[in-house]
Amino acid sequence: MSDSWFDDDxxxxxxxxxxxxHLDELRKRIIRSLLALCLGVAIAAxxxxxxxxxxxxxxxxxxxxxxxxxxxxxxxxxxxNIRIALLAGLFIGTPLIFWxxxxxxxxxxxxxxxxxxxxxxxxxxxxFIAGAAFSHYVxxxxxxxxxxxxxxxxxxxxxxIEDTFSMYLRMMLGMAVVFQMPALVFFLARMGVVTARWxxxxxxxxxxxxxxxxxxxxxxxxxxxxxxxxxxxVVLYVLSIGIAWAFGKKKTE
Numbered sequence: 001m002s003d004s005w006f007d008d009d010x011x012x013x014x015x016x017x018x019x020x021x022h023l024d025e026l027r028k029r030i031i032r033s034l035l036a037l038c039l040g041v042a043i044a045a046x047x048x049x050x051x052x053x054x055x056x057x058x059x060x061x062x063x064x065x066x067x068x069x070x071x072x073x074x075x076x077x078x079x080x081n082i083r084i085a086l087l088a089g090l091f092i093g094t095p096l097i098f099w100x101x102x103x104x105x106x107x108x109x110x111x112x113x114x115x116x117x118x119x120x121x122x123x124x125x126x127x128f129i130a131g132a133a134f135s136h137y138v139x140x141x142x143x144x145x146x147x148x149x150x151x152x153x154x155x156x157x158x159x160x161i162e163d164t165f166s167m168y169l170r171m172m173l174g175m176a177v178v179f180q181m182p183a184l185v186f187f188l189a190r191m192g193v194v195t196a197r198w199x200x201x202x203x204x205x206x207x208x209x210x211x212x213x214x215x216x217x218x219x220x221x222x223x224x225x226x227x228x229x230x231x232x233x234v235v236l237y238v239l240s241i242g243i244a245w246a247f248g249k250k251k252t253e
Contacts, residue, residue, distance in 0.1 A: 025107070029100040036096035041089030048081055051088050058136075059164065062144050064151040069161045076162050083165060087172070091129060098124045116187060123183035131179030134232060135172040143171075143218075143225040171229070174217025178233055185240035189248035196245035199237075206237050 044051060060069065071077050090097075098121045106114050151157040188194045199206070214230035 025104060029104040033093075033097045033100045036093035036100070037086075037089055039089075039096075040092030041085050043092050044085045044088035047088075048085055052081065052084055055084055055136075055165075055168070056161075058141060059144055059168070062141060062148050064148060064157055068158055069164065070158050071161050073162070076160070080161050080165055083169070087169060091132060094128050095121055095125045098128075116190065120183070120187060123186060124180060127179040127181075127183045128176045131176035132172050134179070135168075135175040139175060139228050139232075140168055140171050142228050146224055171217060174213075175229070175232075178213070178217070178229075179236065181233075181236045182240050182243055186243050186247055189244040192248075194244055195248055196241050199241045199244055203237070203241075207234060210234055210237065 056069070063069075071080075099117075101124075102117050102120050106117070148157045185194060185199070189196075210230050210233040211226070214226045214233060218226045218229050
């Protein structure tokens, strides 16, 4: 492979690499993904105040009138800026990162399968961002309103920004990964690995796995929050069955 960021090899011999060559290729892709992340963080740093306002203001709006965010350690507010910049940089650099993932996997594919490079990058990036958007606008605010509803005359809800953002980050990254399901099924179906009929037969097991995953990525243990996360995952699975049916590899192929 060449040293270009966008290099690719369409020959059928691209998968013939030794173990050390695979390690070297992995190292190269990780370094370039980290560079993409650094570029994203540098861009986010210029707009950090706007990004913090975008993240925290909707959460502040759900607090009771007398409630507010607090921090109890001197470095908490500073580290919030750093972590939000890293998170924003990750989403800015997402297309380049997924491109590096594709270039690492591509040598193991046939030439006709490598034509899915652009669809892979586009669909994966869109799914990652869509999952984060769902978490930011729907899932986390609903969960946050549930927690803040217990404030009363004797108890005032004044959460720490460290704990709040940790919960926010966990749910956002979890949903961003979950929303990769349609893109993943698209490529597996095109390669003949999965079929719509097989996925439909595994529906009850998929629901069980979804409930477990929802319990893992949901920051709280209450059933309401887990249902908020599990519901869209079931919808995504049904959508993925439709994708496998529409784009799956046909017998004539």
